[in-house]
Amino acid sequence: MSFHHFRIRFIRLLLRHIVILVEALSYEGTTRARGYWNHFMSVLSVTYRKPRTTSLFLHLT
DSSP states (O other), rough: HHHHHHHHHHHHHHHHHHHHHHHHHHHHHHHHHHHHHHEEEEEEHHTTTTTTHHHHHHHHH
16 A cells, blocks of 8 residues: 555544544534544554654644
């Protein structure tokens, strides 16, 4: 898998999580949304530890 393809997949995953978070905020209140957010941040921190993704974050910022 090329780096560009990986980046597209990652951004798509990121957007899906943001959509879930926004829906949780609007329909299910803040407690449930905070649970989603904590889950998302833990997923992100695990992914961030991979060297490949660290370079990806440098590209995105």
